[in-house]
Every structure is written in structure tokens, then in C-alpha cells.
């Protein structure tokens with residue numbers, strides 16, 4: 001990508017000057033993922049690395065809830081979100097008041113909340129989960145019932161992996177809910193069965209029923225890198241396949257392309273601008289920061 005070179009060069013120089021680190025989600029565009037990102041990964045790894053970093057400035061090449069999580073774990077650091085409009089349909093589906101009502105309706109039932117939520121929602125929760133650790137975290141909770149919110153499809157998948165009774169909410173990811181079981185069956189037919197289908201647990205149940213493997217974006221990556229299937233269909237945001245294809249030249253990626261409009265708001269230009277001005281900064285209301293940190297840290301402690 002030669003026309004990106006001046007921007008990449010300027011970003012990497014400013015990163016050194018500002019002692020900044022760029023965390024990029026697996027759905028970021030290749031020209032960000034493979035050039036200026038210091039740490040790349042799924043939501044769980046980005047939260048872990050945000051908790052460990054000794055940088056003064058954190059730039060989140062991802063979406064707003066990821067930057068909020070980084071701020072909650074590092075209240076004294078500058079956390080930059082290159083485009084404040086990079087949201088998430090799951091985070092928008094539930095409010096702190098909704099969680100308070102759920103607690104009244106299900107007294108004593110632990111509330112496990114997906115990291116794809118606002119800090120206010122996290123602060124009302126007992127623990128956070130990601131798609132990479134949802135089953136493990138939920139299994140670690142007391143009792144045989146759990147509220148797994150706000151993603152109805154992640155909750156259904158968790159319910160299929162645990163004996164606990166799982167209650168949920170009606171949120172969904174606008175990217176993953178667009179896939180369908182018949183669409184996957186048509187791909188299998190097109191390639192006469194010679195295809196490995198890997199799906200994200202934010203997909204509806206009929207999609208997951210057609211998949212050979214279900215996991216978070218990091219688990220998808222591990223599966224592809226470990227097993228080197230001949231032909232793969234990644235049922236998730238399609239930049240993920242572009243990023244994986246770079247390091248797995250022997251794997252053929254079939255690419256149905258569902259893009260996340262929020263992830264796409266992050267560009268090399270707005271990363272450079274945020275590092276230049278140290279704006280826009282993500283701030284978290286002091287009244288919720290401790291509660292949100294407690295829920296995230298409880299999650300990070302599981303499996304350590």
C-alpha cells in the first residue's frame with residue numbers, strides 16, 4: 001500500500017514521541033492492522049493488554065466500548081478514540097436502567113455482561129464476558145442460573161455449552177445477524193462440501209448449526225493457523241479474512257463480505273490526527289468507573 005506510507009511513517013514517529021500504543025481489533029482494515037498497530041487481537045486480548053500497558057497514551061483502533069474498557073482500566077492515562085462515532089449495535093441495545101430492572105426481575109441471579117456495552121452498563125453488572133471466555137466465566141459463577149446480556153445469540157450459544165439456565169436480552173450484532181443458515185448451506189453445496197465453516201458466536205443459531213467450529217475472533221485465528229484448512233469460510237466481519245490471509249498463504253479464504261460500519265470509521269488519517277492533537281479523548285464518569293473496573297477485573301481474573 002505505497003500511498004499509505006507517509007501516514008504510516010508519521011503515525012509511527014508520533015507514537016514514539018508520545019509513548020503511545022495502538023491497540024487494534026482483528027476487524028481493523030489491513031492497512032492499520034499490519035502497519036501501525038502494536039497489539040492486535042480479540043476483545044479479550046485487547047482488554048488484557050490495556051490492563052498491562054506502561055504507555056502514557058492508548059489509541060484504540062476499534063470501537064467505543066473497547067476504548068472505554070481501556071480507560072476504566074487506566075483512569076490516569078490518555079485514551080484516544082480516533083472517531084467517537086464508532087459505536088456498536090450491541091452496546092446501543094441496553095442501558096444501565098435496563099440492567100437495574102433485570103436485577104429486580106431476577107433477584108439473586110448473577111449478571112454476566114458482554115464487554116460490548118457501555119461503562120454504565122458494566123458498572124451495574126457482576127462480571128464481564130467476551131466471546132473468548134463467556135462459557136468459562138459463566139461456569140465460574142455461583143448457582144445454576146445466569147443472566148447473559150445483551151446479545152441474545154451469544155447467550156443461546158452459551159446455553160448450548162453449559163448446564164446452567166441462561167436468561168438474556170434482545171440485543172444483537174448488526175453484522176453477524178445478517179448471516180443465515182441457508183446461506184451457509186449454499187456455500188457447502190457450491191464447493192461440494194470441500195469447505196471449513198468457522199462462525200462467530202454472535203451469529204444466529206441456524207448459522208452456528210451449519211458451522212464446523214464456533215469461536216471468538218482469536219479462536220478463529222488459532223483454528224486456521226493450527227489446522228491450515230484448504231478452504232475456509234469465515235462467518236464474521238470480513239476484514240478478519242483479509243488480515244488472516246496475509247499470514248496464511250496456503251489457505252483459500254471464501255469471503256462473503258459483511259463489514260462493520262463502526263470499525264470502518266477508524267482510518268490512518270484519523271489515527272494520525274488523534275495522535276497529533278491528543279483528541280478526541282474517551283472519558284468515563286467517575287461515578288461508574290470503579291463499578292465497571294470491578295466487573296472487567298473479575299472477568300480478567302478468571303482463567304489466570
Ligand code: 13P
Nearest residue numbers: 042043044130131216217
Ligand atoms: P471478539 O474479537 O472478542 O470475538 O469480538 C468480536 C466483535 O464483534 C467485537 O466487536
Ligand code: SF4
Nearest residue numbers: 088089173174175260
Ligand atoms: Fe458491534 Fe458487531 Fe460491529 Fe462488533 S461487529 S463492533 S459486535 S456491531
